[in-house]
């Protein structure tokens with residue numbers, strides 16, 4: 001959706017350095033934030049959510065509600081969770097973006113040209129985790145308070161942690177705006193393949209939709225020779241009655257096989273199903289330098305772009321995927 005057309009606070013920040021582009025920052029007021037989180041463009045997200053997952057993401061009991069009723073309750077809860085930024089939060093975010101702008105202009109002009117949009121929410125949705133919706137980064141008040149505190153203490157003098165957070169999230173915005181560009185990274189550089197896999201019922205009720213990676217159809221080859229097979233990384237709930245986010249999330253590798261062309265199926269159509277912890281699939285884990293956020297190419301890319309652009313906190317710097325990904329970024333992020 002287009003954000004910030006009316007009433008948004010727009011700050012044009014002149015970045016230092018003659019060549020640096022100006023950064024545009026929209027800090028959405030509450031009403032616009034609610035519209036961005038629950039308006040027509042956001043409806044696809046809620047249409048994917050299942051009952052247990054809505055409980056995890058909103059902590060609503062949803063007692064005796066149908067799935068349709070629960071989705072409506074979720075939309076209401078997300079819309080009600082938004083808030084207005086405090087002055088301290090505005091200044092901290094503006095300064096964080098401003099401080100990055102010369103680096104972005106030099107190393108990733110596509111990021112330098114992309115507007116920044118922020119939505120503030122309270123701690124009642126998505127486990128207070130930073131995420132994105134449309135063109136906006138959604139930050140919980142706890143995160144914003146920590147940012148404002150760090151800014152007040154002068155901690156932005158060494159802003160790599162703040163930059164890493166913001167660049168990770170902004171990468172998800174860019175992925176949404178440039179799907180074909182990033183698909184090339186996932187297939188040609190990372191080695192994923194994009195297929196169509198319809199989730200069986202047992203998976204549907206357990207799957208957790210990541211708002212930053214809602215399309216779960218990227219499969220990856222593991223094993224050698226006759227043992228070679230493909231897995232689908234996914235996030236599931238380990239507890240369906242009263243799930244907590246993210247404590248009851250587990251990251252798994254699901255076996256998949258080809259049906260015909262792009263159509264693939266899960267090896268396990270019914271329960272009990274084999275759900276291997278992704279971190280126990282050595283071929284997959286070893287294929288990527290980033291750990292902990294490797295369950296979807298969108299997340300791998302977000303981690304790697306943040307580390308490539310900032311040049312700090314680079315995980316496993318000797319890993320061969322860094323050179324190939326840097327080469328991609330040099331061309332793609334112009």
Ligand SMILES: [Zn+2]
Nearest residue numbers: 168212299302
């Ligand atoms: Zn992410």
